[in-house]
Amino acid sequence: MYPWLLPYTLVLSSCGAFVRAQSFIPSVIPLAVRSPYLNSWAIATKSSLPSTNSSAIFWFNARPTDLLETDWLGRIMVDGTTYQWLGNSSTNENVTVARLVSTNITPTRTIQVIEAGPMNMTITFLSPVEPSDWVKQSLSFSYLAVEAEATDGEAHSVQVYSDIAAQWASPIHTDGVNWTTMTPSDIVYHQFQLSQPTYLSEMLEFPSDGSYYYAMSRGENVTYKTCSHTVCRTNFTRYGTLANVENDVNFRAIDDDWPVFAMSIDLGDIVSTQSSPVVWAVGYNHNPAIQYTVSNDEYQLRSPLFMATYPTIADAIVDFLSDFSDAQSRAIALDNRVQQAASQVTADQGYYTLLSLSTRQAFSSMSITINPDIIGNDWNISDVMIFMKDMGFDGGVNPVDKMYASFPNFLFFNASLGGPLLLPLLQTQFNNASRLNYAATELGQIFPTSVDPTWVADEAVDRMCDIVYSLMRQLTFA
Ligand SMILES: *[C@@H]1O[C@H](CO)[C@@H](O)[C@H](O)[C@H]1NC(C)=O
Ligand SMILES: *[C@@H]1O[C@H](CO)[C@@H](O)[C@H](O)[C@H]1NC(C)=O
Ligand SMILES: *[C@@H]1O[C@H](CO)[C@@H](O)[C@H](O)[C@H]1NC(C)=O
Ligand SMILES: *[C@@H]1O[C@H](CO)[C@@H](O)[C@H](O)[C@H]1NC(C)=O
Ligand SMILES: *[C@@H]1O[C@H](CO)[C@@H](O)[C@H](O)[C@H]1NC(C)=O
Ligand SMILES: *[C@@H]1O[C@H](CO)[C@@H](O)[C@H](O)[C@H]1NC(C)=O
Ligand SMILES: *[C@@H]1O[C@H](CO)[C@@H](O)[C@H](O)[C@H]1NC(C)=O
Ligand SMILES: *[C@@H]1O[C@H](CO)[C@@H](O)[C@H](O)[C@H]1NC(C)=O
Ligand SMILES: *[C@@H]1O[C@H](CO)[C@@H](O)[C@H](O)[C@H]1NC(C)=O
Ligand SMILES: *[C@@H]1O[C@H](CO)[C@@H](O)[C@H](O)[C@H]1NC(C)=O
Numbered sequence: 001m002y003p004w005l006l007p008y009t010l011v012l013s014s015c016g017a018f019v020r021a022q023s024f025i026p027s028v029i030p031l032a033v034r035s036p037y038l039n040s041w042a043i044a045t046k047s048s049l050p051s052t053n054s055s056a057i058f059w060f061n062a063r064p065t066d067l068l069e070t071d072w073l074g075r076i077m078v079d080g081t082t083y084q085w086l087g088n089s090s091t092n093e094n095v096t097v098a099r100l101v102s103t104n105i106t107p108t109r110t111i112q113v114i115e116a117g118p119m120n121m122t123i124t125f126l127s128p129v130e131p132s133d134w135v136k137q138s139l140s141f142s143y144l145a146v147e148a149e150a151t152d153g154e155a156h157s158v159q160v161y162s163d164i165a166a167q168w169a170s171p172i173h174t175d176g177v178n179w180t181t182m183t184p185s186d187i188v189y190h191q192f193q194l195s196q197p198t199y200l201s202e203m204l205e206f207p208s209d210g211s212y213y214y215a216m217s218r219g220e221n222v223t224y225k226t227c228s229h230t231v232c233r234t235n236f237t238r239y240g241t242l243a244n245v246e247n248d249v250n251f252r253a254i255d256d257d258w259p260v261f262a263m264s265i266d267l268g269d270i271v272s273t274q275s276s277p278v279v280w281a282v283g284y285n286h287n288p289a290i291q292y293t294v295s296n297d298e299y300q301l302r303s304p305l306f307m308a309t310y311p312t313i314a315d316a317i318v319d320f321l322s323d324f325s326d327a328q329s330r331a332i333a334l335d336n337r338v339q340q341a342a343s344q345v346t347a348d349q350g351y352y353t354l355l356s357l358s359t360r361q362a363f364s365s366m367s368i369t370i371n372p373d374i375i376g377n378d379w380n381i382s383d384v385m386i387f388m389k390d391m392g393f394d395g396g397v398n399p400v401d402k403m404y405a406s407f408p409n410f411l412f413f414n415a416s417l418g419g420p421l422l423l424p425l426l427q428t429q430f431n432n433a434s435r436l437n438y439a440a441t442e443l444g445q446i447f448p449t450s451v452d453p454t455w456v457a458d459e460a461v462d463r464m465c466d467i468v469y470s471l472m473r474q475l476t477f478a
Contacts, residue, residue, distance in 0.1 A: 025044055026044070028041040028042065028057070029105060031142075032125060033360045034284075034360075034364050035367060036389040037140065038284040039059040040057070040058060041057055055071060056069070071167050073162060073229075074087060074146070074162045075236060075237065076119065076121065076146075076158065076159070077160075078119050081117055082237040083095065084096070094238070098114045098116040101114060105353075106335040107359035108335055108359070122146075126144075126327065128330070129413075131413035131414040134368050137305075138369075142283070144280040144281075145328070146277055148272065154271065155269040158267045159267065160264060160265050160267065161233075163262035165254075165261075167258075169192060169254065172254075173255035176252060177192050179192035179193075179226055182314060184314040184317075185314075187216065187217050187317060188215065189213050190213065193209075200288065200290070200448050201446075211285060213282065213283040213285070216280045222265045223263070225247050229257075229260045231248075232260050232262040233262075241264060263280065283317070285313055286448075288301035289302055289387075292369075293444075293452065302369035302387075303369060304370075367448070368386050384420045385420050387447070390402050394446070395447050396443070396446070398442055398443045428450075436457075
């Protein structure tokens with residue numbers, strides 16, 4: 001679907017080292033893949049499968065050697081012994097790397113079974129794909145859910161920990177960040193951002209503005225802190241809690257003692273988490289989400305669609321966390337539907353395997369937006385436009401070739417997505433009196449700012465776009 005998906009398929013067919021009997025393992029596995037700027041993956045190298053000891057990376061359009069780490073760590077303490085089930089543990093700590101048993105990738109989920117001493121853990125990275133609910137689709141948040149069950153049937157003392165590092169905010173680690181921790185309703189969330197953002201621009205494909213979030217329900221025995229990675233991680237590893245850690249409010253550079261945003265929960269003596277997994281939500285948001293040049297003398301600063309429904313980001317996070325169980329049911333239903341449809345194309349799992357990678361990638365390339373009605377200080381929710389980032393080539397806005405390649409996906413899930421996705425491209429061309437005699441190939445570079453359409457003569461279609469746009473203006477896309 002994208003140029004950078006191609007290596008996966010080559011790896012699949014040519015390199016048996018990546019294919020395990022029980023499941024398909026691509027060269028990078030999706031963790032939180034929801035939008036151009038919430039795009040977290042784990043590397044699998046030939047010698048180490050995606051594992052409990054490799055760093056999460058932010059996807060950007062480059063070779064694996066250039067990929068940039070965005071530390072995301074998970075640990076569990078069982079009867080006083082600490083195991084790591086997520087992240088890169090190269091520090092000299094008293095922690096055992098848990099044994100990865102299996103990795104299973106579906107269109108919406110990456111599920112790992114991991115053995116941590118007597119506990120059998122199931123780790124689910126759920127990146128919702130919500131084609132029927134655009135408000136949900138426009139909220140760039142993913143789930144990390146942890147379940148554990150004793151293999152010996154006995155009760156064990158269990159504490160679980162996770163953090164994300166300030167590295168998520170920028171690939172330039174001398175950049176300064178600041179942060180807050182909020183406790184609305186019955187949740188807790190950390191928020192952090194660059195202290196000196198550059199609005200509507202990118203650095204090595206990371207956003208230079210906006211905020212990242214890490215959240216969980218604030219049930220009994222939950223502790224949360226911001227601290228340097230050594231303090232947070234070592235304290236949990238030793239004591240199984242963050243209660244005795246001081247909250248760090250010394251805003252500083254990402255690489256200055258590496259601030260991390262941590263949460264942990266003490267589950268007490270349990271045989272199993274049963275039907276209450278430990279759930280984290282990781283997310284990103286920026287507003288405006290895109291600068292869209294409508295014509296020579298008009299541009300719009302557009303917002304994520306969910307903002308018309310939720311007064312604050314806190315309200316959205318509260319709802320997102322409480323929706324986990326339903327979101328997981330919808331995800332399973334969607335996965336099953338894709339699997340069933342794919343089995344009609346190839347009798348083996350081949351096609352389903354490709355769709356298991358491409359589905360969330362296609363949806364995560366998009367930003368669903370509305371235009372704030374400046375006069376009424378309100379939202380115009382009938383004015384939905386979707387902007388797609390070219391994740392695999394030049395970072396362009398609404399690239400015609402990538403839209404074309406991903407259209408079967410949208411037609412399958414919800415054909416109504418097609419209208420608002422084409423609209424900005426057609427509208428811009430229609431509005432531009434001095435446009436050329438052929439169609440633009442994209443809305444220009446670089447996401448999230450569209451400046452001028454890009455016109456490439458030898459990739460031209462024709463003036464059909466005028467006709468199509470005239471027709472579209474008479475249709476509604478809801
Ligand atoms: C783990 O971290 C070390 C030190 O920060 C780094 O050199 C190494 O490349 C990382 N490995 C992986 C697999 O992320
Ligand atoms: C490491 O943890 C074990 C218990 O799991 C403990 O007995 C030992 O003293 C710890 N070592 C250090 C250096 O903290
Ligand atoms: C984890 O990986 C790092 C290199 O990235 C290595 O230094 C360390 O020894 C590994 N830890 C374990 C327990 O395998
Ligand atoms: C497609 O999206 C529209 C707009 O959100 C919604 O009304 C419709 O129910 C969706 N259709 C399907 C098949 O999901
Ligand atoms: C661990 O959990 C997985 C997934 O739930 C299951 O398939 C496996 O049999 C379990 N292993 C043990 C030893 O309980
Ligand atoms: C953090 O930085 C942002 C800019 O990204 C700024 O608007 C905000 O006021 C700062 N917050 C604190 C607590 O310094
Ligand atoms: C735990 O954190 C406190 C302060 O926040 C620090 O003084 C102490 O050394 C930490 N303990 C460990 C084992 O890192
Ligand atoms: C809270 O922690 C205590 C001490 O470990 C434990 O006994 C209790 O069961 C925990 N409560 C919950 C709701 O997990
Ligand atoms: C809302 O958007 C629709 C569709 O673009 C447009 O027709 C209408 O004029 C807009 N309303 C306001 C108040 O701007
Ligand atoms: C309009 O199209 C011309 C090409 O004919 C292009 O040079 C110009 O940048 C476009 N203007 C806008 C505002 O898109």
